[in-house]
Amino acid sequence: MTSPLQIDCKSCAYKSSCIYEVLKGSEKELLNKGKVVNEYRKGEIIYKEGSAATSCFFVQEGALKLSKETLSDKPFFITLRKSGTTIGMESLNNHSNYESTAQCITDITCCALTSRMIYSLIQKSRAACSFLAFQYNDFISDLYTHLTIMSTEKANVRIARSLLTLLEVGKGKLANIRIEDLAAISGTTRETTSRALSRMKTNKIISVSNREINILDEQKLKNFIQ
Amino acid sequence: MTSPLQIDCKSCAYKSSCIYEVLKGSEKELLNKGKVVNEYRKGEIIYKEGSAATSCFFVQEGALKLSKETLSDKPFFITLRKSGTTIGMESLNNHSNYESTAQCITDITCCALTSRMIYSLIQKSRAACSFLAFQYNDFISDLYTHLTIMSTEKANVRIARSLLTLLEVGKGKLANIRIEDLAAISGTTRETTSRALSRMKTNKIISVSNREINILDEQKLKNFIQ
DNA sequence: CGCCGGCTTGAGAGCAATCAAAGTAAGTGG
């Protein structure tokens, strides 16, 4: 994490998808003064499961993954979160801890908002309340979808999905992701992932050069997942 | 659903786990006047996926399941919710629909709260806000756990878990649940469930008479899931 | 009695995890 950026919300490129959009004048200023804009590099950890939840984060740009510790050494991947979402809402509970670990899978810009500030906004503005409820419900809906996919779909379909999602958050190109990470996101093993990719390679759906995956035929990939 | 009950929150047995607990005098009265106490029988549907989300429900007593429609005829089981939880929080979004179907697996008593009322409470009381955030976070944490279990554990472990959960919500006894439903809750098939139960029967962990399952050795069942 | 719904049991097939070994690319130091 580099040192915080000085950005005025008024000139922020992401203000329209942020809570800023729904606030009135004085509340806007409260947010503007209180928020902290941070940049993180790919791989960095924004917060760790079990640590004190003090802030939530509005993700402006980039994508990250939430995961949970397990008894084994490998963390269990929960879900991806991308631009326009809010993470770390555990902070809205008093004295509670983050339930998951948030780690960047691309470079990220996000706004940290303390729960104290959020609560002042909520008290002043019904719209802020609605915004938060929307964020919560959106996240839950996301988890429903993810749960359904993980429980009902075959490994190669999940892998195809992961590729498409990564393509989307990477704005049309896959940041050179390791097979191991792709496997984790798809909820399968390195070997299975490797085999699935090989099959896609022979079907001319993807190509791999320099350990970098390129999507050749997005439509075929989409057909894969129906 | 039978006709609403007339219960004063003041004398409600569940008030201590409800939002009532955190409210001040006048807000308490607002809740008391506005809430509607409903009773549902096992199997009844409280709300259906896709229908307009107008109320959320505080579950006083009993247990229910949330599920989502699928392309196949079988709905996909999402998670169980029990006493002390709030469901249907989709209603806090304006003009949105329920994301899942809520169906009772035991008889249920619950309080219906309109989003309009919830919002008035939130505006008046920071504690009400915290209560709701807590409900949301609790639910999400539940989904995390469920996701992890469904993705990483074997069928027989999931079945053992389901039995324990049902035992808990049934206050020590399993309402005579059908194998098919137990299978759905465990995310597996009738046959696999039947086989797992047979094995438990030979190990004297459970007994079955008249299609009713009895837990003989709760400790062994717990060892099962570690 | 015969039928029906739900449960049980068996056999077979398929998917994906695991174990094992070889291959490949990038980086390091002489």
Add this chain to the structure above:
DNA sequence: CCACTTACTTTGATTGCTCTCAAGCCGGCG
């Protein structure tokens, strides 16, 4: 520049779990 290390990927073989299909069983009810 080359040999060597290291990290990661690929491929193969095996195993085990669970699904599916199929047949039979059990208890209740008309």
